[in-house]
Amino acid sequence: DSGVTQTPKHLITATGQRVTLRCSPRSGDLSVYWYQQSLDQGLQFLIHYYNGEERAKGNILERFSAQQFPDLHSELNLSSLELGDSALYFCASSVEASSYNEQFFGPGTRLTVL
Amino acid sequence: AQSVAQPEDQVNVAEGNPLTVKCTYSVSGNPYLFWYVQYPNRGLQFLLKYITGDNLVKGSYGFEAEFNKSQTSFHLKKPSALVSDSALYFCAVDTGGGFKTIFGAGTRLFVKA
Numbered sequence: 001d002s003g004v005t006q007t008p009k010h011l012i013t014a015t016g017q018r019v020t021l022r023c024s025p026r027s028g029d030l031s032v033y034w035y036q037q038s039l040d041q042g043l044q045f046l047i048h049y050y051n052g053e054e055r056a057k058g059n060i061l062e063r064f065s066a067q068q069f070p071d072l073h074s075e076l077n078l079s080s081l082e083l084g085d086s087a088l089y090f091c092a093s094s095v096e097a098s099s100y101n102e103q104f105f106g107p108g109t110r111l112t113v114l
Numbered sequence: 115a116q117s118v119a120q121p122e123d124q125v126n127v128a129e130g131n132p133l134t135v136k137c138t139y140s141v142s143g144n145p146y147l148f149w150y151v152q153y154p155n156r157g158l159q160f161l162l163k164y165i166t167g168d169n170l171v172k173g174s175y176g177f178e179a180e181f182n183k184s185q186t187s188f189h190l191k192k193p194s195a196l197v198s199d200s201a202l203y204f205c206a207v208d209t210g211g212g213f214k215t216i217f218g219a220g221t222r223l224f225v226k227a
Contacts, residue, residue, distance in 0.1 A: 002157060033215075043158075043204060043217040056214040090157055099208035100146045100165045103215065105157030 003027065004106035006091050012112045018079040021109045025072055025093030031055075032074040033094075033103060034066055038087040049074055050097040081113045116141040118207045120218035127195045128226050135190040135221045137205030147188040148206040148215070149179055158204060164188060175199070195225045 003026035013019055025032050034046040036059075045058035049068035060066075063081075068074045078085060088110050092103035117140045127133045139145055146165055150158040162173025169181045179190045188205060205218040 002159070004157070035217075042219045045214050045216065048214055058214055092158075099215070100163070102148060102160040102163055103158075104160065105150075107157050 002104040002106065004091060004093050004104050006089075006106035006109050008109060009107065010110050010112075012114065013081060014114055015081055015083060017081050017113075018077065019081065019111065021076040021078070021089050021091075021111075023074045023076070023091030023093075023106060025074070025091075026104055029093035029095055029104070030072065031094045031097050031101070031103075032068055032072070033092040034060075034074070034076050035090040035092065036087045037090060037108070041087075043090075046076070048097070055097055078111070083113050086111055086113045116145075116207055116216055118205050118216055118218040120203075120205055120221045122221050123219075124222045124224065126224045126226065129197050130194050133192050133195040133199070133223065133225070135203050135205075135223060137188045137190065137218060139186050139188060139205075139207045141207055145188075146208045147179075147181065148208075149173065149177070149188075149190050150204045150206060150217075152202040152204065152220075154201075161190070161203075195223075197225045197227050199223060200225045 005024045007022045030051045032049045036044045046060040048056040066076045088108045090108045092105045094101040094103045119138045148163045149161040152158045164171045164181045172178045206215045208215045
């Protein structure tokens, strides 16, 4: 158990809908990262937050947004969902925003868009 | 732009034999290199990292990796494979300042009893 929690575990929804994925980092970790894992794209970095502020953006679509709250939990919002958004979404946390800190991954949320 | 390549989609090895999972990288600055493992239906788990210093890095579960600057490689190794090592392995790189980590495509390791 990494100490990172993600809810829900599974999510099934329809195209055009909006969903929110939630992540709670390990106790004491200030950085939260979001990743999308799909069979054809591999593990793609989406966005990084540190202590409530956005630090880096990766291949995140404009339909997707995220935020980190004062209690350090984070939410990833996915809107106008398309079939291609079906994937595993992982959250990871680390102590700081330093590039040499390893990340601790949550169990993921499996999103299925029908 | 920084990138990571894992040239093998799959590696097969017999239990008890040494294993190597290959990784090469391309970065503009000094690399910070990581290996993670993913078991079925689980999130990634950190194995080891290279930041600076000794080129041979030891990590969890008996794994080690060798940083080779001239060949821009960071291969993962284990002297004696176990069936339980069968999993998906990811190499990752970060150059610092960008606050983001780039992962390779992953290599699936099969260890046969």
